[in-house]
Amino acid sequence: MDLDALNVVGLSTACQEQSNLYFARQSFDPKYCYELFRRAIVSQSDEAWTAVYQQYTPLVKSWIHKNSLWQSQQAAHDIDEVVNRVFAKMWRCISIEKFTSFADLASLLRYLQMCVHSELVDIGRVAARHTAVLESETLFADAESDVPSEEYQAHQTSASAEQEVTTAAQKDALWHLVSAKLNSDAERIVFYETFVLWQKPRQIAAGHTDIFRNTKEVSRVKDNLIARLRRDRELHQSLIDLSL
Amino acid sequence: MLEQKLLAQLYRHQCPSSEQLGEFYLELLSETATVAVQDHLTACPHCQQELQSLKRFITENRLPYGLGAPAEPVKAPSVRVLIAELISGFLPGQAASAMTVRGQIDPNEGPQVYGAEMYQFAIEVSEDLNSPLHRMITGLMLASDPEMPVDQVQLIENGVSLHDAEIDEFGNFVFSQVNPGLYSLQITGVGIQINLLPIYL
Known part of the structure; x- marks a missing residue:
């Protein structure tokens, strides 16, 4: 059958028939489903995209259920919403030019499968960051608070600790600002692994036995560093300037 | 703070x-982006873990055979189909219950052993402790043909595959949260398919 002669409804029907054969482990022809993806992405046909969505939603849902990350997320998230975000991610990530990298239906479905995992990872990253910040409230609560400026203290009361930085450039600026204030490899490691990776002193010590003799030494470097950063008026002012 | x-x-x-x-x-x-990600991976345990979980997810849920060539219709490989029958479902000297005789597995009865040629599987049905209204099917591959290994199990209801599971390196597989009903199990590997007689849960 000539693919060009088929409209989206015809393609969608053929794709569904062939998919049923495929899942019944019989001979099948993947060209209809591939063409449906091609029209959705390259020809930017909304109708074709809707057909792709309808055809592959059950498969995407089954993948979500089988993903181990979903076990801890399903209570707090609506699966239909996650399915929507998976398709949206695929739509966003595969440009017309990039479509040429996908030679067959298998590669497209593998990408869709990757998007399922990616979406669940995104949910996990947000939750992990939230957990890290909550943990840090307890961990840092006992630390001595050294003279932050009044202006900064006033700013603090109106800003949430979890407030999002609006741009990656702001994060980079903050990173470079603090990096310039680190005086040794030990401080650089402790800062990076504490604030970027959220590793505990025990984990940091275990990963850098050439730098730290034990966990206590990591904690000492960390406490001194935090105390110094707290006293740093330039850092406080910069945080205000960056609206953090 | x-x-x-x-x-x-x-x-x-x-x-x-x-x-x-x-x-x-x-x-x-791109090559540049690949190198950047590679470099990052050496120092980031979180990304290492996410990459591992992605590999596992894609490997465990690999697309079945032959999904590939866009131009030519794909021929299904020839598959040998076996029917596994109930060999034993009770301890030596113990009479089979009426439920076993009519193909129904009693959740309290212990494993049933099914066999076809060199393949043998013990299937046990139990109450799903995490979900009281559901059943759990636990399987163990007791013997197989080393020339034709099997690694996938599908739980089928009315001809439709509801769930699939991997047979792990020790021969185990599990289906949890299964509604009571009539099911069959289909165990497959490359070129081999073993159908277990339908069972009532």
Whole structure:
């Protein structure tokens, strides 16, 4: 059958028939489903995209259920919403030019499968960051608070600790600002692994036995560093300037 | 507090996005981006873990045979089909219950052993402790043909595959949260398919 002669409804029907054969482990022809993806992405046909969505939603849902990350997320998230975000991610990530990298239906479905995992990872990253910040409230609560400026203290009361930085450039600026204030490899490691990776002193010590003799030494470097950063008026002012 | 603000803003700020990590695994990134992700992976336990879980997810849910060539219809490979029958479902000297005789597995009865040629599987049905209204099917492959290994199990109801499971390296597989009903199990490997007689749960 000539693919060009088929409209989206015809393609969608053929794709569904062939998919049923495929899942019944019989001979099948993947060209209809591939063409449906091609029209959705390259020809930017909304109708074709809707057909792709309808055809592959059950498969995407089954993948979500089988993903181990979903076990801890399903209570707090609506699966239909996650399915929507998976398709949206695929739509966003595969440009017309990039479509040429996908030679067959298998590669497209593998990408869709990757998007399922990616979406669940995104949910996990947000939750992990939230957990890290909550943990840090307890961990840092006992630390001595050294003279932050009044202006900064006033700013603090109106800003949430979890407030999002609006741009990656702001994060980079903050990173470079603090990096310039680190005086040794030990401080650089402790800062990076504490604030970027959220590793505990025990984990940091275990990963850098050439730098730290034990966990206590990591904690000492960390406490001194935090105390110094707290006293740093330039850092406080910069945080205000960056609206953090 | 300053520390929390730093943590909230800098936590994993240098990590590649989850899509970049996925495209790295699928080898879709440019050479420069691939090197950058590789470098990052050497120092980031979080991304290492996410990459591992992606590999596991794609491997465990690999698309079945032959999904590939866009131009030519795919021929299904020839598959040998066996029917596994009930060999034993009770301890020596113990009479089979009426439920066993009519193909129904009593959740309290213990494993039933099914066999076909060199393949043998013990299937046990129990109450699903995490979900009281459901059943759990636990399987163990007791013997197989080393020339034709099997590694996948599908739980089928009315001809439709509801769930699938991997047979692990020790021969185990599990289906949980199964509604009571009539099911069959289909165990497959490359070129081999073993159908277990339908069972009532």
